Amino acid sequence: MTRERNRLRLSLGMAxxxxxxxxANQTEKNALYKMLFAVADGTVFRTYKxxxxxxxxxxxFVLVREDLVVKVNFPxxxxxxxxxxxxxxxxxxxxxxxx
Numbered sequence: 001m002t003r004e005r006n007r008l009r010l011s012l013g014m015a016x017x018x019x020x021x022x023x024a025n026q027t028e029k030n031a032l033y034k035m036l037f038a039v040a041d042g043t044v045f046r047t048y049k050x051x052x053x054x055x056x057x058x059x060x061f062v063l064v065r066e067d068l069v070v071k072v073n074f075p076x077x078x079x080x081x082x083x084x085x086x087x088x089x090x091x092x093x094x095x096x097x098x099x
Contacts, residue, residue, distance in 0.1 A: 007040045012073070012081025020085040028068060032085065035064045039072055039080050059083065 010017075021029055038044040044062060053059040059073040061084075071084035 006042075006078070008042070008074075008078060008080045010036065010040070010082070011079035012075060013083060016085060017082055028065075031064050031068060032070065035062055035070060036082075063088070 017032075020032075024032070035044065035048060038047045039062070044050060049063040051061040051063070053061065053071070056073070058075075059071060062070045062072060064070055067087055069084070069086065069088045070082060073081045073083055075081055
């Protein structure tokens with residue numbers, strides 16, 4: 001008997017994702033999409049280094065690659081959003097802590 005996991009649905013940040021993807025190369029896109037699937041299926045905390053934004057409840061920085069970080073949040077049950085995509089040096093890591 002198998003149990004299907006409840007998957008989260010991306011509900012915020014599609015325009016940001018599309019804008020970033022227009023300028024990204026295929027390797028970067030593949031890495032980001034793999035991370036988004038990990039968020040959706042709940043394995044992101046086991047698969048990636050995740051930093052908690054201690055100043056914003058429910059917001060996390062996911063280190064996708066050495067040169068790519070994504071900030072996500074969980075605005076409502078069953079959903080997640082993309083708040084930032086870019087290089088770690090460009091993002092605001094104020095108050096972040098390992099989750």
